[in-house]
Amino acid sequence: xxxxxxxxxxxxxxxxxxxxxxxxxxxxxxxxxxxxxxxxxxxxxxxxxxxxxxxxxxxxxxxxxxxxxxxxxxxxxxxxxxxxxxxxxxxxxxxxxxxxxxxxxxxxxxxxxxxxxxxxxxxxxxxxxxxxxxxxxxxxxxxxxxxxxxxxxxxxxxxxxxxxxxxxxxxxxxxxxxxxxxxxxxxxxxxxxxxxxxxxxxxxxxxxxxxxxxxxxxxxxxxxxxxxxxxxxxxxxxxxxxxxxxxxxxxxxxxxxxxxxxxxxxxxxxxxxxxxxxxxxxxxxxxxxxxxxxxxxxxxxxxxxxxxxxxxxxxxxxxxxxxxxxxxxxxxxxxxxxxxxxxxxxxxxxxxxxxxxxxxxxxxxxxxxxxxxxxxxxxxxxxxxxxxxxxxxxxxxxxxxxxxxxxxxxxxxxxxx
Numbered sequence: 001x002x003x004x005x006x007x008x009x010x011x012x013x014x015x016x017x018x019x020x021x022x023x024x025x026x027x028x029x030x031x032x033x034x035x036x037x038x039x040x041x042x043x044x045x046x047x048x049x050x051x052x053x054x055x056x057x058x059x060x061x062x063x064x065x066x067x068x069x070x071x072x073x074x075x076x077x078x079x080x081x082x083x084x085x086x087x088x089x090x091x092x093x094x095x096x097x098x099x100x101x102x103x104x105x106x107x108x109x110x111x112x113x114x115x116x117x118x119x120x121x122x123x124x125x126x127x128x129x130x131x132x133x134x135x136x137x138x139x140x141x142x143x144x145x146x147x148x149x150x151x152x153x154x155x156x157x158x159x160x161x162x163x164x165x166x167x168x169x170x171x172x173x174x175x176x177x178x179x180x181x182x183x184x185x186x187x188x189x190x191x192x193x194x195x196x197x198x199x200x201x202x203x204x205x206x207x208x209x210x211x212x213x214x215x216x217x218x219x220x221x222x223x224x225x226x227x228x229x230x231x232x233x234x235x236x237x238x239x240x241x242x243x244x245x246x247x248x249x250x251x252x253x254x255x256x257x258x259x260x261x262x263x264x265x266x267x268x269x270x271x272x273x274x275x276x277x278x279x280x281x282x283x284x285x286x287x288x289x290x291x292x293x294x295x296x297x298x299x300x301x302x303x304x305x306x307x308x309x310x311x312x313x314x315x316x317x318x319x320x321x322x323x324x325x326x327x328x329x330x331x332x333x334x335x336x337x338x339x340x341x342x343x344x345x346x347x348x349x350x351x352x353x354x355x356x357x358x359x360x361x362x363x364x365x366x367x368x369x370x371x372x373x374x375x376x377x378x379x380x381x382x383x384x385x386x387x388x389x390x391x392x393x394x395x396x397x398x399x400x401x402x403x404x405x406x407x408x409x410x411x412x413x414x415x416x417x
Contacts, residue, residue, distance in 0.1 A: 008033045015040070018048055020055050043082075047102035050204055054099065057211040058106050064215040069224045072115055077108040077134050088135055092142045094150055094168040097177050099204035109134035115225040118155045118164075118210065121249060122227075123265060123324060124307075128162060128253060129225065130155040146192030147172065147369065148182060154203075162253045164199055173368040179206045181252040185367050187259055193369040195257040197250075197362045220247070229267050237355035241276035242313060244338075245269045246357040251324075257364055264359040265324040268306075270338070270352075274316035281314040282340040285349070289336040294329035312343070331360040 005011075011033035015021040019040045026036060044051055066073050085101050109132040110117050118130040133141070133156055141153040141163070149172055151165040164181055167174035174180070179200035185193035200206025213219050219226050229247035236245040247267045254263035272280065289301040304310075311319040325334065335356035342348040 050099045050102040060215045075110040075113045080108045088139045119228040120225040147194035185258045193367040196365045197252045237353040239352040241273045260328045262361045271318045272313045276315040279344040281343045283312045286339045293332040333358040
């Protein structure tokens with residue numbers, strides 16, 4: 001019969017590697033490293049592959065947000081027990097993946113509050129903030145209807161009703177444990193025809209990649225909320241003393257695959273160097289955009305100001321604004337310039353470059369209900385990312401907004417632009 005080693009330094013290494021137990025934890029519990037490992041393993045042993053990674057992600061997130069969004073940390077719920085997770089499995093009739101179970105042994109999601117832990121987005125007339133659902137609320141939203149069979153909601157936005165779902169079985173064209181936003185096929189007569197924007201291949205990958213973007217500053221914190229804007233560090237242009245940088249985000253709730261309509265928002269930051277001379281102060285007069293879709297179709301747009309404003313830029317001052325555009329192709333890019341005039345020399349005009357910024361929708365899957373229907377296109381790829389299939393571009397700019405054919409968000413949509 002094999003005998004467990006009593007060499008405590010060996011157990012110390014395992015305790016730190018698999019359970020992230022610190023010297024302080026050990027002193028508080030007044031146990032040997034071997035006893036600590038065995039007692040922890042008896043409770044969390046089935047999660048030994050995932051626990052350290054997920055615990056570190058949660059610890060990093062709490063530390064980062066505790067300094068920047070303490071109210072959000074206050075919305076987190078305490079861990080659940082094994083029997084709670086087992087009861088949910090019995091309730092929904094499906095097994096939960098171990099990485100998901102492990103995460104909820106650390107934190108049971110959050111309360112249904114604003115702001116949501118899983119990110120926000122705000123436009124002048126649209127607001128989204130996604131909560132990470134606790135296990136009981138998620139189980140209550142478990143889907144068995146055609147199009148979303150055996151799908152468990154992970155997130156929920158109380159303003160838009162938007163959720164990210166995890167497939168608990170490989171049905172209706174989904175991979176097991178794949179995570180996605182649902183996207184109803186507006187051209188199909190079948191209500192079960194639901195396309196999917198893919199956001200993760202497993203809970204572990206989905207959650208830890210999101211946390212990594214947050215804690216490394218990849219997503220900005222604006223008014224105590226995590227905004228899911230992605231900034232390419234190369235997407236910066238400096239003209240004289242003025243620097244323009246751009247961040248972008250895809251909005252699945254305002255997008256569709258059928259018809260092809262991909263909605264993006266972009267946030268632009270205009271900043272004058274604090275070392276610039278006072279006489280360099282200037283005012284933005286107009287903008288020029290050159291927009292190119294995935295087919296190479298180009299549209300040019302000019303207009304006064306930005307979002308109805310004519311900001312004054314002076315040394316050390318930053319001006320930021322948010323706007324949006326749509327493409328009927330899965331990707332596209334924009335570039336252009338602003339025209340300014342000097343405040344001290346009013347007849348002096350100059351252009352400031354807006355760097356080229358690309359927008360690409362996530363990988364998506366087409367509903368199997370469409371693929372097997374009589375009017376389905378033949379030989380349609382499972383992953384519909386072929387840009388050659390895109391239709392004519394229908395870009396949308398801040399001076400040419402139109403009403404989208406989508407349900408109005410419920411509740412109040414605060415403006416943060």
